[in-house]
Amino acid sequence: MHKKSIELLNKAIADELWAVHQYMYFHFHCDDQGYNLLATLFKRTAIEEMMHVEKCAERILFLKGEVEMKAAQEVKKIHKVKEMLEMAAKMEEESAKDYNIWANECSANADSMTKQVFESLVSDEERHFDQYDSELENLAKFGDNYLALQSIETSKVRQSGPSAG
Numbered sequence: 153m154h155k156k157s158i159e160l161l162n163k164a165i166a167d168e169l170w171a172v173h174q175y176m177y178f179h180f181h182c183d184d185q186g187y188n189l190l191a192t193l194f195k196r197t198a199i200e201e202m203m204h205v206e207k208c209a210e211r212i213l214f215l216k217g218e219v220e221m222k223a224a225q226e227v228k229k230i231h232k233v234k235e236m237l238e239m240a241a242k243m244e245e246e247s248a249k250d251y252n253i254w255a256n257e258c259s260a261n262a263d264s265m266t267k268q269v270f271e272s273l274v275s276d277e278e279r280h281f282d283q284y285d286s287e288l289e290n291l292a293k294f295g296d297n298y299l300a301l302q303s304i305e306t307s308k309v310r311q312s313g314p315s316a317g
Contacts, residue, residue, distance in 0.1 A: 154217070157261065157266040158212050158218075162208075162220045163250075164204070164273065166222055166223060169205060169224070172202055175197050176198045177227045178236045181230075182233065185233075187233065190236075197240075204276065244277045247273070251271075251273045252274055
């Protein structure tokens with residue numbers, strides 16, 4: 153009865169798992185380069201994407217379907233911050249578009265609860281897009297100085313040694 157909803161939810165899981173892997177990869181590299189603010193943004197977004205996987209999986213199980221745990225794509229090996237942010241913004245924009253379409257498909261198939269799941273995901277993905285887009289604007293406005301400031305702050309923290317407590 154809800155075969156189409158289960159199929160779409162599993163597609164969402166595949167996309168979200170890829171996002172988790174990609175954003176954690178970006179997190180590791182930003183952290184390694186001393187870009188703590190961006191590293192934290194990628195990590196926080198990856199955690200939210202994991203929660204999306206959980207939300208979709210719970211709905212699939214409710215619908216008596218099988219949860220497929222395969223990432224949609226392999227991680228892209230990108231090390232330049234601007235390219236990371238561009239890719240992340242594009243991923244979020246595409247996810248929001250897909251989830252809007254899929255919400256409408258679920259509605260057409262009389263599955264309003266799965267429609268609501270997709271609508272809530274759209275809201276999160278649009279917020280993620282806005283965050284990455286804002287970072288791209290900062291980078292365009294301030295250039296490498298924006299990254300240098302983050303790196304300097306990281307160096308200050310590292311040089312101060314372990315915090316007491």
